[in-house]
Amino acid sequence: MARRPLPRILSNGSASIARSREMARTAADGATDVLHPLITITRGLRRLATTGRRRWADTPKDRRGPMLFMVAAVGLVVVFIPYGPLLAFITLMAAAGWKGRDPKPPVRTGPDDAQLERLSSLYEALVPYFSVPEDPSPLYAHGGEWEKAFTTFDFDGDGRVDRIDIRYPAYFADGDADSRARIEQLLHAKMGRGREYHFQWDEEGNRLTVSVLDPLPTGIAAQHFVTAPGETVLGFTDDTGVQRTLPVLDGDEQRDMPPVVWRTGARSTEPHLLIAGQPGSGTTSLVRSIALQALQHHGDVLVVEGSATGDYACLVGRHGVLAVECGLTGALASLEWAAHETERRLIAANRARQAGHPAPDDIKRPLWILLDRPGALGHVAAADGRKDPQSLLQVPLRHGRAAGVTVVVAEQFDSLDALIDPVRQHTRARVVLGPATPDELRDVLGTLPRTTPTTEIPPGRGYARLGTGAVHRLQVPATPDPYDDATSETHRKAVLALLPERETPADDDTAAIEMVPAEDEAEALAER
Numbered sequence: 001m002a003r004r005p006l007p008r009i010l011s012n013g014s015a016s017i018a019r020s021r022e023m024a025r026t027a028a029d030g031a032t033d034v035l036h037p038l039i040t041i042t043r044g045l046r047r048l049a050t051t052g053r054r055r056w057a058d059t060p061k062d063r064r065g066p067m068l069f070m071v072a073a074v075g076l077v078v079v080f081i082p083y084g085p086l087l088a089f090i091t092l093m094a095a096a097g098w099k100g101r102d103p104k105p106p107v108r109t110g111p112d113d114a115q116l117e118r119l120s121s122l123y124e125a126l127v128p129y130f131s132v133p134e135d136p137s138p139l140y141a142h143g144g145e146w147e148k149a150f151t152t153f154d155f156d157g158d159g160r161v162d163r164i165d166i167r168y169p170a171y172f173a174d175g176d177a178d179s180r181a182r183i184e185q186l187l188h189a190k191m192g193r194g195r196e197y198h199f200q201w202d203e204e205g206n207r208l209t210v211s212v213l214d215p216l217p218t219g220i221a222a223q224h225f226v227t228a229p230g231e232t233v234l235g236f237t238d239d240t241g242v243q244r245t246l247p248v249l250d251g252d253e254q255r256d257m258p259p260v261v262w263r264t265g266a267r268s269t270e271p272h273l274l275i276a277g278q279p280g281s282g283t284t285s286l287v288r289s290i291a292l293q294a295l296q297h298h299g300d301v302l303v304v305e306g307s308a309t310g311d312y313a314c315l316v317g318r319h320g321v322l323a324v325e326c327g328l329t330g331a332l333a334s335l336e337w338a339a340h341e342t343e344r345r346l347i348a349a350n351r352a353r354q355a356g357h358p359a360p361d362d363i364k365r366p367l368w369i370l371l372d373r374p375g376a377l378g379h380v381a382a383a384d385g386r387k388d389p390q391s392l393l394q395v396p397l398r399h400g401r402a403a404g405v406t407v408v409v410a411e412q413f414d415s416l417d418a419l420i421d422p423v424r425q426h427t428r429a430r431v432v433l434g435p436a437t438p439d440e441l442r443d444v445l446g447t448l449p450r451t452t453p454t455t456e457i458p459p460g461r462g463y464a465r466l467g468t469g470a471v472h473r474l475q476v477p478a479t480p481d482p483y484d485d486a487t488s489e490t491h492r493k494a495v496l497a498l499l500p501e502r503e504t505p506a507d508d509d510t511a512a513i514e515m516v517p518a519e520d521e522a523e524a525l526a527e528r
């Protein structure tokens, strides 16, 4: 059956309705423009009438008669003077026009009431610290003007201060670490806990800038970092602290991140590293990360594991890994060899120098001595009446720089006093991971960080300080044990992909997977 066409009004009705609406809107806009003065005057007349009515209602009854009489008298005068009614009409219209204006509500700038309250309470809290009774015109006084003290400030979406510049009097002891720490603790509490703050003291200008720091990303896993030989990425930090960035994969996303790069070798001023932390804070993972980077840069790696938990089993038998020692006897033998090797390298380098030859090839490969929890081995040695393995580190620590030998020591806070003096003296690069008290931080880093700690500290989070430089916040790239069942598949593959080929058969258990590529090895491990 042929379909009858729809009536015109229905077939293109919506278009014509829209067009009519548009025309009506244009006409209304035009009329509003033309009639705007009339609308304003009418509104003004209405407002004047309302004001008049209110005046009349507010006037006491006994004064209404005289008032009416006055108005009538003025009216009469106006009527009889030349052009009086015309002038009165013009005046009334002008008054109505003025009254009928529709002023735009003022746009509010600056902080709202809640924010003002926060700033003022912050100011009041600082008064006892930034004022002395002898000051004749104090910048800080109870009930004083916070506007003079806080020069600039910003708020986040929740109305909390996220950046503020604070002026303080010149007599405040800003060079004294304890005085600063008191102010920093106070501001941390008053500006809201649960966020990390950075404190920048400008001692010349008597200004303190406090800013909220974004959390460091925790999704960066072990990967090939684009660094030069002799450079090791300890982790990633804030862009304010370092000049350089590295392209990295954060999950699936490629981004440029500022790294904390530790330089080793002949020109390094911090040729050895000490890592300290609570159990479970990620110290072993950092040592593993360093080992993988050393192997990538064709280094020879010797691992001594005091806790003997097999955390470095993935390195056993790999190309470049000289030994992974868990027992005291093996550790002593390996470290003794490392001490002799350091001496041999030194002598060879000296001979070559004296003869005017370049350094021989056999001393060019960097040698890495990695000790995880040497304190535990020290206890065993003392009980057994044998030498503390740490004592064998003296030569590598003292002469390692010239001989291309780098020592990394990881120890838990509670065993830090088991470290011998040369270890403390020569490990000028320092890392602290996990929760730490101010005393522990000062003990390892030599100073307190310019940032406050977070309430939630993820594994691998901490601070790094190279020599006497600034303390950097640090997030170590996740480098878990690929043989640990708790390790995620992504991280397992990432670590296995960085391991060099196996050279010598490991024990029977792992031999089954030794000749297969990294991805297949991950699958084999997952199946086991």
Ligand SMILES: Nc1ncnc2c1ncn2[C@@H]1O[C@H](COP(=O)(O)OP(=O)(O)OP(=O)(O)O)[C@@H](O)[C@H]1O
Pocket (backbone or CB within 6 Å): 277, 278, 279, 280, 281, 282, 283, 284, 285, 286, 459, 460, 461, 475, 476, 477, 478, 479, 480, 481, 486
């Ligand atoms: N940077 C990191 N990112 C993500 N997870 C990490 C990181 N570092 C460590 N972890 C995880 O935290 C846990 C403890 O790590 P690790 O064994 O390295 O710590 P530890 O300080 O050596 O502690 P312990 O001495 O008790 O073994 C592991 O499950 C590890 O996978």
